[in-house]
Structure formats: C-alpha cells, structure tokens
Amino acid sequence: MSGAAVDLGLLVALVMVLHALFVVSGANPRNVIVALVHRAGGLLIGAFRDLFVVPSRRVETAVNDGVAALAYLAAGVVLGRVLRRLASALER
Secondary structure, three states: OHHHHHHHHHHHHHHHHHHHHHHHHOOOOOOHHHHHHHHHHHHHOHHHOOOOOOOOHHHHHHHHHHHHHHHHHHHHHHHHHHHHHHHHHHHO
C-alpha cells in the first residue's frame, strides 16, 4: 500500500513534468499523447495554477508545473511513509 502511494505521486509528477515539457517545447496539441497529457495536467494542476504569474505562458507553465510535480512527489513519499508506519504499528 505504501509503495502504491509513492508510485502514484511519481506518476502524477511525471504527468506534470511531461505537460511542462510539451508546452515549453511547443509540442503538437493535436497529437493524441500530447492532448492526453495536456488534459491530465490541466486537471492535476489544481491549486498550483497561477501560483507564479509571469509574462511568458511557457515559463509560467514550466515553473507552476514544476512546483506541482515536486509537491505531488513529496506528498507521495510522505503518504507512503505514514502508511508504512501505520501498517507496522498495526502488526504489533
């Protein structure tokens, strides 16, 4: 269970990094993979949208998605540790 939390955090972070990479590089929005990642990134950005507002949309996306990726990764690791400790405590 704790491994799943870390894996989920890693997967969400990967989506955010790919979204930032696709926006910064100007990837074709009509590509199926790019469109899927764009939709997923739009759903996952949540409270991190407009965290930093800068004149360049590409830079803004890279920064905000990067912060979101780090936060999701950290949350997955922390949740994994909490679940691991909880499972250990319940086994005693």
